[in-house]
Every structure is written in C-alpha cells, then in structure tokens.
Amino acid sequence: MRDVVIVGCGGGGPVVATELARWGLDVLVLEAGPRFADPRRDWSRLENDANNPLTGYFRAGPGDRSKPAWSRDLPEDMFVWQVAGVGGTTLHYYGNCPRAARGVFAGYDGPDAGEYDTTHRFPFTMAQLRPYYRWVEATLPVQTAAMGTKEERFLRAAAATGLPVCDTKEPTEASFRPQENCILQPGGTAGLAPDPSFPQASGCTFCGHCLQGCSAPRGAPRNLTAKRSTDNSYVPMMLTADVWAPGGRPAELVTGATVVRVHTEGRDAATRATGVTYEDAGGARHRVDAKVVVLAAGAVETPRLWLDSGLPNPNGWVGRGLTDHHLDWVHGIFDDYTGSSKGASSSARIDFPGYGGIENTGLPPAFEAFSATYSDHGTHGVYTNGSPAGDAGADAVGRLVGAQLLESVSNIDRVLNCLVITDDDVEAENRVQLSPAMPHDPKGTPPRITVKHRQRSARTRRNREFLARKAVELLRAAGARKVYRADWPPLLLHIHSSMRMGHDPSDSVLDEWSESRFVTGLFVADNSALPNSLGGANPTLTTQALATRAAERIMTRYFGGDPWVRNGTPTVSTDPRITDAVLARNL
Known part of the structure; x- marks a missing residue:
C-alpha cells in the first residue's frame, strides 16, 4: 500500500509529488512516456525530429519511436500539440508564467467584472490563491x-x-x-558564444530552440538548466526530497508505465479511490493500491482515463467544458x-x-x-x-x-x-x-x-x-x-477545463481543493482542473499553484498534517519563512 500514486509526470504531477515527498509520504509517480535522462544525447535542434506528431521525440506516444503515437479521434480540422514523457508539455513550452486575470476569480467586483465568463469563475478568490502563486514563483523561479x-x-x-x-x-x-517566465537569466558567457559551457555561462544562452527542448548551457547540472520545465525543476526535487527536506522521502518514478484503470470501492456518495493498474514497457500489468490517487495525465488523457475506468459521472461534465x-x-x-x-x-x-x-x-x-x-x-x-x-x-x-x-x-x-x-x-x-x-x-x-x-x-x-x-x-x-x-x-x-473545478456542482467535476466531487481520495492536478481559460493567461503557473494547494489538502485531510508546519519546514502559507524554505531546495 502506497500513500499516494500520481498518474502523469508533466506540468502538475511533479509539483504534488515534490510537496508530499518533502513531508515524508510514500509517493509513486507513473509516467506513460519516456524519461529523457541525457538531453544532449536524446535531443536535437531539428524541428521535425523533435516535434513531428507521429515520430518526433516530443509527441504524445511511447518512448520507443518505432512504435506508433497514441490514437486520437479528431472529427474536426485541428492539431493537438501535447508531449508525453517526464516533463510533459513543459518540455517544449516557452516558460511563460503570468498569473490568471483577477476577473476569473470569485468575489471580483472590478469595473470590468462583467467582461468575463461570470458563470464559471474560480470557486475562491485571487487572495486565496496568491500565496500558492508566490510559492511556485519562488520555487521555479519565475523572473522577468x-x-x-x-x-x-x-x-x-x-x-x-x-x-x-x-x-x-x-x-x-x-x-x-x-513576460514573467521561468527561464534563468543569462550570465557569464551565455549569449556570447555559439554553444557556451557551464559554469562560465549560466542561464539562457539565447539559442532560440525552446520548442526542441532546453539543455543549455552545455554541461550544466539538470537543476540549473535554463528553462525550468518540470524535468529541470520539480522532478529533481521530488527525487531528492530526503536531501533538502528534514524528514523528506524521495518519490519513486516509473516511466513507460501506462495506467489502464483507476480502481474504486463503495458506491454513490461512498465511492473512494483505492489505486490503479498500469502496464509496463514489457506488457506486464501491475496493481498499485494507495490511500490517495492523483490524476495528472493532462487535459485529454485524464478525462479519457476517468471515462475508460468507468468512474462516476453523474452530472455528465467529465470531459466537458474544454477551453x-x-x-x-x-x-x-x-x-x-x-x-x-x-x-x-x-x-x-x-x-x-x-x-x-x-x-x-x-x-x-x-x-x-x-x-x-x-x-x-x-x-x-x-x-x-x-x-x-x-x-x-x-x-x-x-x-x-x-x-x-x-x-x-x-x-x-x-x-x-x-x-x-x-x-x-x-x-x-x-x-x-x-x-x-x-x-x-x-x-x-x-x-x-x-x-x-x-x-x-x-x-x-x-x-x-x-x-x-x-x-x-x-x-x-x-x-x-x-x-x-x-x-x-x-x-x-x-488545453484546459475538461475536468473543471467550480462553485456549482451541476457543471463541475472537482471541488475547490481539486478533489473529485464523485470519488473521495481522487484528485486532479493538471490543466484539466482549471475552471476557465484564466482570462487568457498561459496555464502552467496557475495549474502548478492549484497542484500545490491540492498537495496541502491531501496532507492535511488524509495524513493528519499540520496545515502550517511539517517536519520543520513551512507549508505554502503566509509564513514569513516561505522564501528561505523554497530557496533551500535549489541550493
């Protein structure tokens, strides 16, 4: 029996894993795609090699590129651009980290309040999410x-x-x-040489290849790579929680692990998540029981897995409301x-x-x-x-x-x-x-x-x-x-909102803590949890703030954690030690 199993290691899953691992929980992270252990070996700067949706190393598919990409039924003319693997779609994103517009939150009464989707606002205020924004911004870090x-x-x-x-x-x-982005500022010889090396160069080298994956500067350790995709930021932290957090326990990561079923017990309002079954790269199936299950497979795969597992959908909103x-x-x-x-x-x-x-x-x-x-x-x-x-x-x-x-x-x-x-x-x-x-x-x-x-x-x-x-x-x-x-x-x-949280139980899947309304102990920590399109802001920062908030809820509701301090380090509160606690992770 594990404490927590997390499905997906993209933009949100590693955030939950990091927070729970530092509190000493037994966390297993399952990722269907590959782990790019050596970007200098595994990646190129060739656009088709990286981003071909069928054969590229950044595609929605298994790590073995001789195998087909995952099937998707697209009845309309569209292009779905997502990436499987440790880091998920953050592997090729631009690192933009704006906060959501104030007008998309409950309680907003500014002069432009009526200009937003007022029916589908966040079920809490901007002030309630702001400490979690600050925590993620300090962790990545987010800079001008x-x-x-x-x-x-x-x-x-x-x-x-x-x-x-x-x-x-x-x-x-x-x-x-x-922009406020999570790309380290250039330093030393960065930008002054064609392929500058660490430590003479640090941060962004101005190479212009964000879409093909960041491995700059050459020779930099993974946690000092310029673009703070989660494979460079949260994943190293979740795997070393015992080093930087008193009482921490490193999360376990399994790649090539395709989750095929979410298990539950009970019926109706008493339905509870109990674990998952996954298929490994060799085709063998494994069942993992856990006290809490977190779905973080993305705004397409999370609702697909939910529906394919036959989980409850009493209001019909699982998968609906995509923005x-x-x-x-x-x-x-x-x-x-x-x-x-x-x-x-x-x-x-x-x-x-x-x-x-x-x-x-x-x-x-x-x-x-x-x-x-x-x-x-x-x-x-x-x-x-x-x-x-x-x-x-x-x-x-x-x-x-x-x-x-x-x-x-x-x-x-x-x-x-x-x-x-x-x-x-x-x-x-x-x-x-x-x-x-x-x-x-x-x-x-x-x-x-x-x-x-x-x-x-x-x-x-x-x-x-x-x-x-x-x-x-x-x-x-x-x-x-x-x-x-x-x-x-x-x-x-x-892609957001396909498993949206909301204030109205008739048109939302999650409550204000990112927990399912229909299955207790089942949380969602990817873009699908967003209640709306954020006023037009890029989604990752807000998803990561919500994932941090969800981790705190998991700890306090299911594992008896103190909402202010655990193992000597503060949680994401207004505690004045927040900056020191976050900076300690990145030393």
Whole structure:
C-alpha cells in the first residue's frame, strides 16, 4: 500500500509529488512516456525530429519511436500539440508564467467584472490563491524575462499605440510588459558564444530552440538548466526530497508505465479511490493500491482515463467544458532586423483584461512556415472556407503560398509574430469523450476531441477579432511592411477545463481543493482542473499553484498534517519563512 500514486509526470504531477515527498509520504509517480535522462544525447535542434506528431521525440506516444503515437479521434480540422514523457508539455513550452486575470476569480467586483465568463469563475478568490502563486514563483523561479531585439521592437510598438507599461503581476487595465517566465537569466558567457559551457555561462544562452527542448548551457547540472520545465525543476526535487527536506522521502518514478484503470470501492456518495493498474514497457500489468490517487495525465488523457475506468459521472461534465484560448496568429514582414529567432521564444506580452492577450513569439523556420499555412480561412487569393473571421485590417488573411510564403520565411530575423490568446468561454460541447469509432490501443479507448470552432460563444468570437485587430495595429506601429493574419483552426496548445473545478456542482467535476466531487481520495492536478481559460493567461503557473494547494489538502485531510508546519519546514502559507524554505531546495 502506497500513500499516494500520481498518474502523469508533466506540468502538475511533479509539483504534488515534490510537496508530499518533502513531508515524508510514500509517493509513486507513473509516467506513460519516456524519461529523457541525457538531453544532449536524446535531443536535437531539428524541428521535425523533435516535434513531428507521429515520430518526433516530443509527441504524445511511447518512448520507443518505432512504435506508433497514441490514437486520437479528431472529427474536426485541428492539431493537438501535447508531449508525453517526464516533463510533459513543459518540455517544449516557452516558460511563460503570468498569473490568471483577477476577473476569473470569485468575489471580483472590478469595473470590468462583467467582461468575463461570470458563470464559471474560480470557486475562491485571487487572495486565496496568491500565496500558492508566490510559492511556485519562488520555487521555479519565475523572473522577468531577458530582453532582446524582438522584445524591444514589440514593447516600443505597444507604447506607440498608446498603451501604458504594466508594473504589476495582476494587471487590471490594458497594458504591456515583459513576460514573467521561468527561464534563468543569462550570465557569464551565455549569449556570447555559439554553444557556451557551464559554469562560465549560466542561464539562457539565447539559442532560440525552446520548442526542441532546453539543455543549455552545455554541461550544466539538470537543476540549473535554463528553462525550468518540470524535468529541470520539480522532478529533481521530488527525487531528492530526503536531501533538502528534514524528514523528506524521495518519490519513486516509473516511466513507460501506462495506467489502464483507476480502481474504486463503495458506491454513490461512498465511492473512494483505492489505486490503479498500469502496464509496463514489457506488457506486464501491475496493481498499485494507495490511500490517495492523483490524476495528472493532462487535459485529454485524464478525462479519457476517468471515462475508460468507468468512474462516476453523474452530472455528465467529465470531459466537458474544454477551453483552448481560441488561438490565432498575426505576423509582420520587415525590411530590417528583428531578431525573431534569437533568445527565449516569448518574452513580451500585452494584456487586455476581459479579452485576453497578445504575446510576441519567435519561431524557427519550419514552424514559422507552419504558422503561416495553418488556416481555417482557405488559401489567400485562391479560395476561402467561409470562415467568419475578417482580415482585422491585415494585408491578407488565410493560408500563404508561393511568393508570399517564401517572403514570410526567407529571412526569419525580419519577421515579428503575434500570438492571439483569447479569454474563451466554458462551453459544454467542447469536450473530450471516448471514441465511438476507433479500436482500442495499448492505453485503452482512444479519446475523441471536439471543439466547435465556428460555433463559439459571441463573447469568445468578439475577443478573438478584437485581439487580432490589436495585433495588426501593433505590427504596423512596429514598422511592418506587410501584415498577415492566419485565422487558425483549433490548435490545441493550451488545453484546459475538461475536468473543471467550480462553485456549482451541476457543471463541475472537482471541488475547490481539486478533489473529485464523485470519488473521495481522487484528485486532479493538471490543466484539466482549471475552471476557465484564466482570462487568457498561459496555464502552467496557475495549474502548478492549484497542484500545490491540492498537495496541502491531501496532507492535511488524509495524513493528519499540520496545515502550517511539517517536519520543520513551512507549508505554502503566509509564513514569513516561505522564501528561505523554497530557496533551500535549489541550493
């Protein structure tokens, strides 16, 4: 019997494991994908080698790339971009760590309160989550992003459009700022040599390859690698809890472990989680009994596993309410140098509370071409798909081909990109369910993912058009010679809310502590637990804050922990020792 078993080692699972391991619990973490033990050996900087959804080392599939990726039933034109393995999708994310907008929390009464999805707010206030934000921000750590040429161009253009500088982590007016990200600041020779080595170089080396995985600087220990994906931050801590935490116990990690069933006992309101069964890389099955089960497999796999295990779903909301930021892409072509491919991939942002935001995004050439040719609008100048999106004032809208595409990617450092990230509404028909058509694969029944792209709520569509127009305005202010809008189909890069917590039991799966309303002792600690789309903020920081909060709840409710102190170290409270306790982990 284990104390806690955690399914998934991506953005949220290692957070729960770290917190519980430092309190001395017996924690087992099961990850279906691989562990990249030596990134310098296992990774390249080749875009297709890394991110091909069928064969790349960053894909939703087993570690053995000769085996097929996991099946997914996609009835619509969409691209689901997730990564399996230790670190999960944080392996290729940009490290952006903004807090959620204040307006998405209970109790918010600001002048823009009515601009948000008021039906699906957090079931607690921003003040109640703020200590957990501070804890994660100190742990990773989260810092103001390093600036380069593309960021300077973006921020100067934002000022030229009349927007003010934001000087807070929780903006309440339209404003611009550097990103708050979890990428260590460059130091020493970082950025001054093609492949700088540790310890002469530290932090971000400005290589521009965030999407292919961070292993810089060369020779740095894993916990000092620049980008703080969980394989570089929380995973080393969960595996060494006995070293840095008095009374701590290291978590156990098993990779290539595909969980095929969550077990329960009892019925109706007395249903309780009792453990899981997983299949190892050799095909053998193992049952693990545990006092508490935590699902952290992601916003697609967590509801799929729940449904495939036959767990209770009395209100029908397991898998429903998926939000994805209704992303879009606007990019400008310049006659001079922008440095788009250099440095951390996204280090500047504009927030429009109640609408969402715009992020500057630098891409390598193949993904720049993908972004310019991924369109719901059809091919510019050839045909349209009848998309309701307009041009937002751009010179063209739709998929670029021929000379226009060549112009867009021929000099990657004369481009400036804007990623449009909306605050989209929770809508019941956007969902994850079991496929009624596809045969079982080694994980069980494949998931069907449905996003009603063209039938979004009026507010979601309003937000996307508003932000696309603002992106065009910004690029023109930056000096772009031409501006293009892609009008993307669903690109499920930020996926949330498919197992949402909420204040209303009729349309939520989890309570305010991330525990299932239907199965006691069963928690969710990934993006699926988010109650909404956070006002357009990138999701990982908030997911990790919620995961920390869930870990504290597990400890205090199921293992008799003191809510203030355990084994001589403070929990995530307003205890003044918080900074010292967190910094001690990273020594």
